[in-house]
Amino acid sequence: MRKRILILAVILIIYAIFTLGMKVGIIDDYIKLNILLILLNIILATSLNLISGITGQFSLGHAGFMAIGAYTVAVLITLPKPLPFYLSLLIGGVFAAFAGLIIGLPVLRLRGDYLAIATLGFAEIIRVVIQNIDYLGGASGISDIPQGIDWTGYYVIAILTIIILSNIINSSYGRAMVAVREDEIAAETIGINTTLFKVLAFVIGAFFAGIGGGMYAGYFGFIQPDIFNFFKSIDILVMVVLGGLGSLSGSIIAAIVLTIVSTLLQNVPAVRMVLYSIILIIIMLFRPQGLLGKREIRLSDILSFQRRGV
Amino acid sequence: LLSYSKSSSTIKLGVNLELSGAVAQYGQRALEGIKMATDEINKKGGILGKKIELVIFDNKSDKTEALNIATRLATKENVLAILGCTTSGATKSAAVAAMKYKIPIISPTATDDKLTLDERTGKTKAYVFRVCFNDSFQGDVMAKFALKTLKVKSVAIIYDASSDYSKGLEKNFKVAFTKGGGKIVAEEAFAKSEQEFSGILTKIKAKNPEAIFAPVYYDEAGLIIKQARELGIKVPIMGGDGFDDPKVAEKAGSKYANNVYFSTHYSGQDPDKKVQDFIKKYKQLYKNEPNAFVATSYDLVYLVADAIKRANSTTDREKLRKALEDTKNFAGVTGVITINKYHNAQKAAVIIELKNGVQVFKQKINP
Amino acid sequence: MSTFVQQLINGITLGSVYALIALGYTMVYGILKFINFAHGDVFMLGAYIGFLAAVYLKLNLVGCLIAAMVFCALCGIIVEKIAYKPLRNSPKISILITAIGVSLFLENFMQLIMGADSRVFPRLIEEKNYHFLHGNIVVNNKQVYLLIITIILMIVLNYIVKNTKIGKAMRAVSQDMDAAKLMGIDIDKTISYTFAIGSSLAGAAGVLVGLYYNTINPLMGVLPGIKAFIAAVFGGIGVIPGALLGGFSLGIIETFVSGYGSSMYKDAVAFAILVLILLFKPAGLLGKSLKEKV
Amino acid sequence: MDVFYGAIQALFSVSLEVDEGEIVTLIGANGAGKSTLLKTISGLLKPRTGSIYFENEDLTKKSPIEIVKSGISHVPEGRRVFPEMTVIENLELGAYVRKDRSEVEKDLKIVFERFPRLYERRNQLAGTLSGGEQQMLAIGRALMSRPRLLLLDEPSMGLAPILVSEIFEIIKEINARGTTILLIEQNANMALSVANRAYVIETGRIVLSGTSQEVASNPDVKKAYLGG
Amino acid sequence: MLKLKGVTMNFGGIIALNNVEIDVDEGKIIGLIGPNGAGKTTVFNVILGLYTPNRGYIRFENSDITNKKTYQIAVMGISRTFQNIRLFRELTVLDNVRIAFHKNVKYSLLDAILRNKKFIKEEEEYLKKAEELLKIFGLYEKRNELAKNLPYGEQRKLEIVRALATSPKLLLLDEPAAGMNPQETQELKNLIKFIKEKFNLTILLIEHDMSVVMDICERIYVLDYGEVIAEGTPVEIKRNPRVIKAYLGEGDFGFAS
Ligand SMILES: Nc1ncnc2c1ncn2[C@@H]1O[C@H](COP(=O)(O)OP(=O)(O)OP(=O)(O)O)[C@@H](O)[C@H]1O
Ligand SMILES: Nc1ncnc2c1ncn2[C@@H]1O[C@H](COP(=O)(O)OP(=O)(O)OP(=O)(O)O)[C@@H](O)[C@H]1O
Numbered sequence A: 001m002r003k004r005i006l007i008l009a010v011i012l013i014i015y016a017i018f019t020l021g022m023k024v025g026i027i028d029d030y031i032k033l034n035i036l037l038i039l040l041n042i043i044l045a046t047s048l049n050l051i052s053g054i055t056g057q058f059s060l061g062h063a064g065f066m067a068i069g070a071y072t073v074a075v076l077i078t079l080p081k082p083l084p085f086y087l088s089l090l091i092g093g094v095f096a097a098f099a100g101l102i103i104g105l106p107v108l109r110l111r112g113d114y115l116a117i118a119t120l121g122f123a124e125i126i127r128v129v130i131q132n133i134d135y136l137g138g139a140s141g142i143s144d145i146p147q148g149i150d151w152t153g154y155y156v157i158a159i160l161t162i163i164i165l166s167n168i169i170n171s172s173y174g175r176a177m178v179a180v181r182e183d184e185i186a187a188e189t190i191g192i193n194t195t196l197f198k199v200l201a202f203v204i205g206a207f208f209a210g211i212g213g214g215m216y217a218g219y220f221g222f223i224q225p226d227i228f229n230f231f232k233s234i235d236i237l238v239m240v241v242l243g244g245l246g247s248l249s250g251s252i253i254a255a256i257v258l259t260i261v262s263t264l265l266q267n268v269p270a271v272r273m274v275l276y277s278i279i280l281i282i283i284m285l286f287r288p289q290g291l292l293g294k295r296e297i298r299l300s301d302i303l304s305f306q307r308r309g310v
Numbered sequence B: 001l002l003s004y005s006k007s008s009s010t011i012k013l014g015v016n017l018e019l020s021g022a023v024a025q026y027g028q029r030a031l032e033g034i035k036m037a038t039d040e041i042n043k044k045g046g047i048l049g050k051k052i053e054l055v056i057f058d059n060k061s062d063k064t065e066a067l068n069i070a071t072r073l074a075t076k077e078n079v080l081a082i083l084g085c086t087t088s089g090a091t092k093s094a095a096v097a098a099m100k101y102k103i104p105i106i107s108p109t110a111t112d113d114k115l116t117l118d119e120r121t122g123k124t125k126a127y128v129f130r131v132c133f134n135d136s137f138q139g140d141v142m143a144k145f146a147l148k149t150l151k152v153k154s155v156a157i158i159y160d161a162s163s164d165y166s167k168g169l170e171k172n173f174k175v176a177f178t179k180g181g182g183k184i185v186a187e188e189a190f191a192k193s194e195q196e197f198s199g200i201l202t203k204i205k206a207k208n209p210e211a212i213f214a215p216v217y218y219d220e221a222g223l224i225i226k227q228a229r230e231l232g233i234k235v236p237i238m239g240g241d242g243f244d245d246p247k248v249a250e251k252a253g254s255k256y257a258n259n260v261y262f263s264t265h266y267s268g269q270d271p272d273k274k275v276q277d278f279i280k281k282y283k284q285l286y287k288n289e290p291n292a293f294v295a296t297s298y299d300l301v302y303l304v305a306d307a308i309k310r311a312n313s314t315t316d317r318e319k320l321r322k323a324l325e326d327t328k329n330f331a332g333v334t335g336v337i338t339i340n341k342y343h344n345a346q347k348a349a350v351i352i353e354l355k356n357g358v359q360v361f362k363q364k365i366n367p
Numbered sequence C: 001m002s003t004f005v006q007q008l009i010n011g012i013t014l015g016s017v018y019a020l021i022a023l024g025y026t027m028v029y030g031i032l033k034f035i036n037f038a039h040g041d042v043f044m045l046g047a048y049i050g051f052l053a054a055v056y057l058k059l060n061l062v063g064c065l066i067a068a069m070v071f072c073a074l075c076g077i078i079v080e081k082i083a084y085k086p087l088r089n090s091p092k093i094s095i096l097i098t099a100i101g102v103s104l105f106l107e108n109f110m111q112l113i114m115g116a117d118s119r120v121f122p123r124l125i126e127e128k129n130y131h132f133l134h135g136n137i138v139v140n141n142k143q144v145y146l147l148i149i150t151i152i153l154m155i156v157l158n159y160i161v162k163n164t165k166i167g168k169a170m171r172a173v174s175q176d177m178d179a180a181k182l183m184g185i186d187i188d189k190t191i192s193y194t195f196a197i198g199s200s201l202a203g204a205a206g207v208l209v210g211l212y213y214n215t216i217n218p219l220m221g222v223l224p225g226i227k228a229f230i231a232a233v234f235g236g237i238g239v240i241p242g243a244l245l246g247g248f249s250l251g252i253i254e255t256f257v258s259g260y261g262s263s264m265y266k267d268a269v270a271f272a273i274l275v276l277i278l279l280f281k282p283a284g285l286l287g288k289s290l291k292e293k294v
Numbered sequence D: 001m002d003v004f005y006g007a008i009q010a011l012f013s014v015s016l017e018v019d020e021g022e023i024v025t026l027i028g029a030n031g032a033g034k035s036t037l038l039k040t041i042s043g044l045l046k047p048r049t050g051s052i053y054f055e056n057e058d059l060t061k062k063s064p065i066e067i068v069k070s071g072i073s074h075v076p077e078g079r080r081v082f083p084e085m086t087v088i089e090n091l092e093l094g095a096y097v098r099k100d101r102s103e104v105e106k107d108l109k110i111v112f113e114r115f116p117r118l119y120e121r122r123n124q125l126a127g128t129l130s131g132g133e134q135q136m137l138a139i140g141r142a143l144m145s146r147p148r149l150l151l152l153d154e155p156s157m158g159l160a161p162i163l164v165s166e167i168f169e170i171i172k173e174i175n176a177r178g179t180t181i182l183l184i185e186q187n188a189n190m191a192l193s194v195a196n197r198a199y200v201i202e203t204g205r206i207v208l209s210g211t212s213q214e215v216a217s218n219p220d221v222k223k224a225y226l227g228g
Numbered sequence E: 001m002l003k004l005k006g007v008t009m010n011f012g013g014i015i016a017l018n019n020v021e022i023d024v025d026e027g028k029i030i031g032l033i034g035p036n037g038a039g040k041t042t043v044f045n046v047i048l049g050l051y052t053p054n055r056g057y058i059r060f061e062n063s064d065i066t067n068k069k070t071y072q073i074a075v076m077g078i079s080r081t082f083q084n085i086r087l088f089r090e091l092t093v094l095d096n097v098r099i100a101f102h103k104n105v106k107y108s109l110l111d112a113i114l115r116n117k118k119f120i121k122e123e124e125e126y127l128k129k130a131e132e133l134l135k136i137f138g139l140y141e142k143r144n145e146l147a148k149n150l151p152y153g154e155q156r157k158l159e160i161v162r163a164l165a166t167s168p169k170l171l172l173l174d175e176p177a178a179g180m181n182p183q184e185t186q187e188l189k190n191l192i193k194f195i196k197e198k199f200n201l202t203i204l205l206i207e208h209d210m211s212v213v214m215d216i217c218e219r220i221y222v223l224d225y226g227e228v229i230a231e232g233t234p235v236e237i238k239r240n241p242r243v244i245k246a247y248l249g250e251g252d253f254g255f256a257s
């Protein structure tokens, strides 16, 4: 119990510090934007980690679910009688989760690279369909989406995502997902319905991707099918692997590191992508298992460590 | 906090372009035009006694990054205005920041009709401008050209469904052409980076259109012309300013680059000294032929410089915005530009014909 | 009817392009069990080498092919040594990330030094069109070359992997590296060979496709790379004739979807068909879905 | 020799000698380091200190390939057959370093004579063989390189009793034809009955060595490894 | 309790099982022996639904499980170990065991997300049970090691622990003594007898080590080329000439002396 209160306190303190920073102006709008991007990437990376890292299902379609969330929100909050933003966001997540279910049921029978292709395929189908629906703006997208969310919303949702995912992972349900990753046959023989857990991971992951997409629409104000293309999925996958497959804290750190690296590289426009690719390779060479491997850095561990240190 | 720092001895202009990634070829060419014009202006002493300083960033052809960079330019770098981006998507994304921080953003080449208009209210976005014509104008021009000059009644369209430029032209051409009594016999779409068009061309061939309209960029244009001709399709092929690159003829091969017509901003054969100087200078600098991206971006800098001069302030974004709005009959390489109330460049279009791979001036169409 | 035949020809041509790239993909995958994401970019590199060889060294087609193949083989070996070898004992997905890194590097490096704009590939051979059925069906000589070369390369490659000693070594390495060492197989050398062959195939494909479409640019490998990967998986990844079959299937499906259905949904429908077929053949067309022995 | 897995030390200054023509057996409990020792000899692991000599040649720095070429063959623990290759292909790979093709053909016949079951299954993928069949294949594959020193890691594991005795017959026969053998066995009774000399290893250290009879009659060994 | 009737299984031409009939009575330890490749492991695989037999049916406690999915069969109370060890290699010893409690978990996903009392209480219970099981098998000290780093013999034991954690009624052991020396084998025998009593198990056991089979099995089935060639008590089997010829050989090695 004390542990929980402590964690809550840390979460609140971080929130207070950043909010204050923004009020005072130490954190200017540019930095704030990048902090929001980090939070968004955390949601996307941790949720993909549930699918690919924890459950071991190689998915290249995360951006597709993001698109569903983003478009749902964009449409619902711009209706003649607009729905409230957070309700729309939830609906966006549910739609994405539903898509995850529809796609997951047949596709998750496939393994490894075959699964990768199928998920990639579905994400592309989602994108192409949106691209060809004029009501959704077609290729030119939807712009001037009213802003429905700000720093507080981003922060709270990111924290909730982390807590929910980590609670799932550290339960029997999460362990069953890990079992699916490690050895499907062995998992089945100890009574784990591997299909169910694959689909479950897929649905939960898709839900949070949808939420992430909706948050994007609600803050960035402009969406286009092209934003949610295959390369977006790859970007998220890179974060997951770089952080360490199966490590939520790894995903969080990778989301932070990669977003900051990318921002810093803005300063060298001519070679930014060349440098980025080299950095990517070097990190992988030095940390082949990802920054954290399968380990987790828990907030509670850090706290208790510090207390001991004092 | 957000106002432009007064002490600066230069005029800082932000450049937000696709220098890497999917459409780097547009951004890189646009940057050439921007740099060339800036150098010229600075050599002549700058504007209002100050030199232009370009603050250049690469948005990786990524929309989110375009917004990120626009935010940076508007807040951290304190530039007077933002030049860019080349594509409508990135520009729209960046425009979110432009509106928020009240800084003019002027695109050299983004053509989507909706770019400068608020999608919710339909009003013109105060800080968003462009120096090129928009899709509906070009679509109109080519539809009229098809009906009146080529005198064709049935047209097949090939377009890039993943490109808002291509879709915009397609849509507006269709409307104008059918209104004028023409018939669209086929509409075929493909997605970015396609190289193989024989499938859709074969289908089109079976429908026997009198002409083909292909609102695409030069890479695809060259391939479409070539593959169509190889399949024995001989009818005229039309396009927009995306065709305006010498590569179209090179790719198609001079044998096939015939009976091709496209609308664009200016003709290389235009005897106007400004045009000829521009072409000569560009060739010297870059050992290459200029295309539409280079030319409009080149004009972009001069147009902004002109507005700064009229605003008589090197620091005030609001004054610059007004001056931009007031731009009338600005004489650039790509024509005489007036910024209309929708913040679009109003100017004449020229129609170019390819004859044995050579660009020949065909006619001029006024707005 | 003539339209149908013409579409079939179009589909086979497109399929040859996919197959040509998929061959190298599948070969590297078959041995190392990882998706060499940079394969499409090696293909691009091959096209540029061919381009440079033709423009500056004035080499003919064969010369350009050899130049591109040799250069790409070297490149493949170097890339493997730098970016993949240190990760040999890591999860395959880690190598996938360095492969993405390599891919980004090659694309952006080329954009940097050669410019992002496309180049026109020189016409190295005389183009000829053959007309049939009163000009209703057109085949050109480049299409024929493309098809023949693809098939020949497939046969050669299949022979190498199935029947030669190095081929057996490759397969052994792919199945159990330690056990392969105990057989006296030089793992490094075998993998280098694999990359050399796979990359030189990509190089050759680059030149041929560059010649066929006469357009090259630094990103030209991205889409064909993905499509070839799909083709390889579809045919049964790791199975060499599968790459050919997968490539042709994908090419023909795409062409027919856009030729007879809606071209707007070409990719979506093609994908849907592929996924559907995969659901019934979960290991691809020619992949054996072995019941795992437990 | 001292051998480590990362930071974990698995062997502690182990010294061991095998003379030409001998059968030497190494016995020890689970996790004692027996397999580790064989892996070090065949070059899969590198000792941190110490050295390995084979016929006056220093193998310590050599790669597994060179070690195989010099005449050492290793039947690893857990069989490690190539699962997606046929039985014949597996056997052919055993002769990978050999150049004398006609002799290889002969040896292939000999292996099939020894293990008729493998002949029945010659075109089956090795991964689908039963456990015991795979074990036969692993031994057969090692023999294909005509080794002068054969390292056997628990060759009788998973074999039917009738085959166990056969395997030991085969080991004796191979030895009689001039192949030196270093044998790891859980079935210490059998191992000691065919071996000339034996070593006992406990938690990475050699604790006892001597002729088979000496070792077999040691009371500690009797109690710990011989089931009585 | 378990009944195989007329079970036939072939793999593209190879008949791995031919008309196999096996009866396992509740509370017994039954042995399954036979030459290599006779089809013993395949019997386990068809029981657990990893392969579906081409003919015949399998009943477990009065229900037909022939076409059931593996996990359903496991939930019904059959658990197994593998000849080629299949642990969750990258997980710790403790986690390997904890995962196996999944089929008994009563808290919902929502309980897990909310970390409520129900969740915490159950989790604590599983942890305690897992640790108890590990202690029985002497693996408690190694609970935080990765499974793949255990020596072979201990991996085998861990597999048994994992199988037990699912609280099965019927336990299938595939060569549990492989890779163990006589002393360890002796311990294993005692362990098997012990857990059988403690957890009220029925056991079907494949083993080539005759000292194990003859000592602890009450009945033995002998397979050869996919057919049951003999069935009986250890004494009967030991003397059966067909079994001697096909499987045991003439020597008396392997028998506990
Ligand atoms: N890859 C590894 N990483 C870390 N430790 C290892 C590794 N492989 C083996 N070990 C450890 O090294 C020690 C010796 O293992 P080894 O496999 O040599 O034992 P063994 O005598 O062959 O046992 P067994 O009879 O069970 O096969 C054991 O404690 C084992 O846990
Ligand atoms: N998936 C499969 N595909 C093809 N053949 C198979 C497959 N599984 C088993 N077999 C064959 O079926 C036969 C029986 O195999 P099984 O593994 O049941 O033997 P076993 O009695 O357990 O032998 P061992 O004692 O050696 O483990 C073997 O000949 C094997 O090659």
Ligand SMILES: [Mg+2]
Binding pocket: D034, D035, D036, D077, D153, E152
């Ligand atoms: Mg061992």
Ligand SMILES: [Mg+2]
Binding pocket: D130, D131, E040, E041, E042, E083
């Ligand atoms: Mg078996």
